[in-house]
Amino acid sequence: MCRIFAAILKGGKASPILTAGLKRLEYGGYDSAGIATIHNGRLFVKKDAGKINEVDRRLDFGSLPGSLGIAHNRWATHGAPVQVNAHPHTDCKGSVAVVHNGIIENFAELKKELLDKGHHFISKTDTEVVAHLVEEYLLQGISFRDACLHASRRLEGSYALAVISTVEPSRIMLLRKDSPLLLGLSDEGNFASSDAVAFIDHTQDAVPLDSGEMAELTSSAYSVFRTADGKAVLKKPIRLEWTLEEASKEGFPHFMLKEIFEQSRSLHYALNLQKPYLELMAELLDRSKTVYLVAAGTSYHSCVAASYIYSELAALTAIPVVASEFVEQYGRSVNVDSTVLLVSQSGETADVLRAAEYVKAKAATVLGITNVLGSTLTRVTRAYLLQQSGPELGVAATKTYASQLLTHMQLALYLGKKRGKLSQSEVDYYLDAFKKTPELVEQALREHDERMKKLARKYLSRKHFFFLARGLNTATALEARLKLSEIACTPSTALPAGESKHGPISLVEKGVPAVFIAPDDGTNKLMEGNIMEMKARGAEAIILGARDDEKLRRLSDEYVALPPDIPGILTPIVYVVPLQLFAYHMAVEKGLDPDKPRNLAKSVTVL
Ligand code: M6R
Numbered sequence: 001m002c003r004i005f006a007a008i009l010k011g012g013k014a015s016p017i018l019t020a021g022l023k024r025l026e027y028g029g030y031d032s033a034g035i036a037t038i039h040n041g042r043l044f045v046k047k048d049a050g051k052i053n054e055v056d057r058r059l060d061f062g063s064l065p066g067s068l069g070i071a072h073n074r075w076a077t078h079g080a081p082v083q084v085n086a087h088p089h090t091d092c093k094g095s096v097a098v099v100h101n102g103i104i105e106n107f108a109e110l111k112k113e114l115l116d117k118g119h120h121f122i123s124k125t126d127t128e129v130v131a132h133l134v135e136e137y138l139l140q141g142i143s144f145r146d147a148c149l150h151a152s153r154r155l156e157g158s159y160a161l162a163v164i165s166t167v168e169p170s171r172i173m174l175l176r177k178d179s180p181l182l183l184g185l186s187d188e189g190n191f192a193s194s195d196a197v198a199f200i201d202h203t204q205d206a207v208p209l210d211s212g213e214m215a216e217l218t219s220s221a222y223s224v225f226r227t228a229d230g231k232a233v234l235k236k237p238i239r240l241e242w243t244l245e246e247a248s249k250e251g252f253p254h255f256m257l258k259e260i261f262e263q264s265r266s267l268h269y270a271l272n273l274q275k276p277y278l279e280l281m282a283e284l285l286d287r288s289k290t291v292y293l294v295a296a297g298t299s300y301h302s303c304v305a306a307s308y309i310y311s312e313l314a315a316l317t318a319i320p321v322v323a324s325e326f327v328e329q330y331g332r333s334v335n336v337d338s339t340v341l342l343v344s345q346s347g348e349t350a351d352v353l354r355a356a357e358y359v360k361a362k363a364a365t366v367l368g369i370t371n372v373l374g375s376t377l378t379r380v381t382r383a384y385l386l387q388q389s390g391p392e393l394g395v396a397a398t399k400t401y402a403s404q405l406l407t408h409m410q411l412a413l414y415l416g417k418k419r420g421k422l423s424q425s426e427v428d429y430y431l432d433a434f435k436k437t438p439e440l441v442e443q444a445l446r447e448h449d450e451r452m453k454k455l456a457r458k459y460l461s462r463k464h465f466f467f468l469a470r471g472l473n474t475a476t477a478l479e480a481r482l483k484l485s486e487i488a489c490t491p492s493t494a495l496p497a498g499e500s501k502h503g504p505i506s507l508v509e510k511g512v513p514a515v516f517i518a519p520d521d522g523t524n525k526l527m528e529g530n531i532m533e534m535k536a537r538g539a540e541a542i543i544l545g546a547r548d549d550e551k552l553r554r555l556s557d558e559y560v561a562l563p564p565d566i567p568g569i570l571t572p573i574v575y576v577v578p579l580q581l582f583a584y585h586m587a588v589e590k591g592l593d594p595d596k597p598r599n600l601a602k603s604v605t606v607l
Pocket of ligand 1: 296297298299343344345346347348349352395396397398482486600601602603604
């Protein structure tokens with residue numbers, strides 16, 4: 001949730017690089033920001049509550065001296081977002097500084113122990129104990145590296161930590177348990193961060209750390225150890241494919257809008273999936289007796305759509321499950337014959353990784369779909385597909401949703417072929433249709449951006465929306481609801497249209513906007529009945545349908561016309577686009593920042 005960044009250079013000031021990195025990491029937390037550097041044996045710290053740009057304007061982070069430093073964007077968990085709780089946190093003497101992403105679960109016990117030993121605390125955070133714990137071990141006369149190692153063995157919970165000390169001012173210690181952390185290696189110096197976007201303008205060579213590892217970083221070298229026994233671990237760098245251009249706004253006012261408009265490009269990349277992995281995963285899915293699709297938020301919605309897709313193309317029953325519920329809901333029924341397909345854009349969502357750990361212990365097969373090479377998901381799965389959407393920095397998932405859908409579709413196609421459920425001509429038909437998705441999305445973007453802005457203005461003051469769909473576009477309704485609530489803070493109800501009569505229709509009164517997602521996919525006849533029912537009770541019908549569907553057009557108060565003749569299976573990719581734009585424009589019209597939704601962070605790395 002918070003994001004950390006560390007830099008140690010061969011020469012020059014680290015603070016401008018740390019500041020620029022923090023600005024790119026802002027999607028991960030924006031309650032407070034801070035940087036600590038070491039120069040001439042002294043520790044310098046600047047930090048405050050507020051968004052990184054405001055804090056930087058007030059404090060001028062770039063003026064901090066020294067070629068080594070650590071930096072932090074905070075998303076508050078323990079202690080209010082005020083200056084004293086902002087990171088970095090320091091020890092009593094101001095010789096150790098720490099930044100942290102995660103939660104130290106046993107911080108209260110540790111704090112008591114350290115208070116009894118005479119340590120002085122100033123914040124309400126769990127993180128401050130780490131600085132004092134390292135100080136306590138340094139007081140015993142051991143090296144900085146060993147002090148960090150000992151401290152890590154006392155910590156329970158999750159953490160990505162970067163620690164610096166004036167005792168050894170030419171190294172940074174990095175510790176990882178669960179929360180993401182990777183090193184970046186370059187000729188000008190070395191880096192570490194929760195996310196490669198922080199250092200992607202300096203290097204594409206990265207070393208992802210695994211849970212339970214510690215790294216020691218100097219300006220020209222790195223070494224990795226296991227925290228449990230201090231043994232060295234040999235880790236080779238991987239080459240990241242992302243570029244700085246992909247991680248910048250490219251002239252759009254917000255990352256969210258840029259990423260919505262980038263979808264045709266990212267869908268194009270998602271057509272280049274790794275064939276050997278598609279084959280292997282299809283093989284493993286085919287052998288399973290039970291298949292679960294496990295994910296959170298938007299990724300879960302891709303799994304809801306995917307459950308229809310695997311059934312349609314491969315006659316496979318795949319059960320979509322919200323990750324935070326998986327262990328309790330299906331834990332006992334998982335066994336060696338089960339396959340769990342984890343879907344996570346970041347590959348770091350704690351609930352998803354918890355499910356992975358649980359099912360691995362039961363000898364189930366664990367597969368994955370993710371956007372982040374080197375993420376934890378890529379290391380806990382037997383095989384995974386990289387959806388290759390490029391970095392997504394808007395907190396709202398948009399382009400990665402479309403690519404997840406296309407990834408599921410391709411996997412379903414391989415599986416359908418393998419299981420003999422599709423003829424070669426059907427396979428060719430779908431392959432051809434998949435290739436058209438970038439152009440279809442491009443068209444939807446061209447035709448509907450202005451229109452959705454107008455609709456957002458028209459419906460701005462409405463208090464509650466309905467999103468109704470049938471079949472696999474139930475996922476589109478759920479996703480439209482999530483986008484509108486997280487970005488525009490507008491409540492809505494989303495459900496399969498057939499369910500409305502079973503209760504939710506009682507919320508309908510004159511003027512309630514009801515959005516119907518109604519492509520020409522065979523569900524239209526039933527949908528017409530649902531539209532009539534809602535209209536008869538005063539709802540205003542905003543209908544997303546095929547351009548040539550005159551009947552639906554006549555039923556609508558607002559008609560959003562989408563390309564006709566799209567194979568039903570592809571409609572969720574195309575029909576979600578106007579609804580993403582609608583949520584975006586609603587937020588902007590309300591004066592909200594779509595890239596910094598209230599109370600949210602890009603990836604939820606705590607349980
Ligand atoms: O990185 P993941 O795909 O695992 O993230 C899952 C959810 O946290 C994420 O989709 C979240 O719901 C987004 N804010 C949706 O826009």
